[in-house]
Amino acid sequence: MREADSAQTALAEITARIPDLMLVDWMMPNVSGLELCRRLRRNQDTAEIPLILLTARGEEDAKITGLEVADDYITKPFSPRELVARLKAILRRTTPKGIEEPVEFDGLRLDPVGQRVSSQGLPLTLSPIEYRLLQLFMTHPERAFSRGQLLDRVWGGDVYVEERTVDVHIRRLRKALGGRHENLIETVRGTGYRFAPLADSDFQAS
């Protein structure tokens, strides 16, 4: 478990490993959970994290205030089953395209349902890691990911892998994408990598 002694430290911890969703207790010492949620919303890296506020405050005004910042609001004591159901509903609503629907760019198509990738209609053979890297990139175009973020999002946080392993898999992915698309994955100096569709091309979910 990680400890934060200030809102700044908490934000740094959260930004270092962006979660898919956060459960935040309103009544926290030093800085309230509500204020933490507000700061998360103001930060470009964390603004889109789905947030659920937990609180013993059940009055209408508190609920309205909470829902102006968070995606849901659950009063204590709560049923764990209901909380899990609400949480999963939010995760379903916030699932980006490319997780359940195909995404395509300039003839490069990723179909998550069939788990297929094709270039100009021809199937590409990717390893599971290469597939997940490409899926993450295609669902977050123009976003720069650090190697640590890629390790966390693609390999999972419980696996120890050296950051340079990311470079190896990026090289393999570029090679697998071939000449037409290999340059879509740009190296961001000092950071990591970014999927960079050409500005004048169509990027669409179909």
Add this chain to the structure above:
Amino acid sequence: MNQQPSRRVLIVDDEPAVREMLAVALEMAGLRCAKLTAHRQH
């Protein structure tokens, strides 16, 4: 081909009992959990 890592939920709560109860419920539902707590300043 694709084996998605399970979704990761961050629990931010100062009550250890609540944190643990939430973590158990979420992990039983197939989610990964991380926990963050505030360090109390005296």
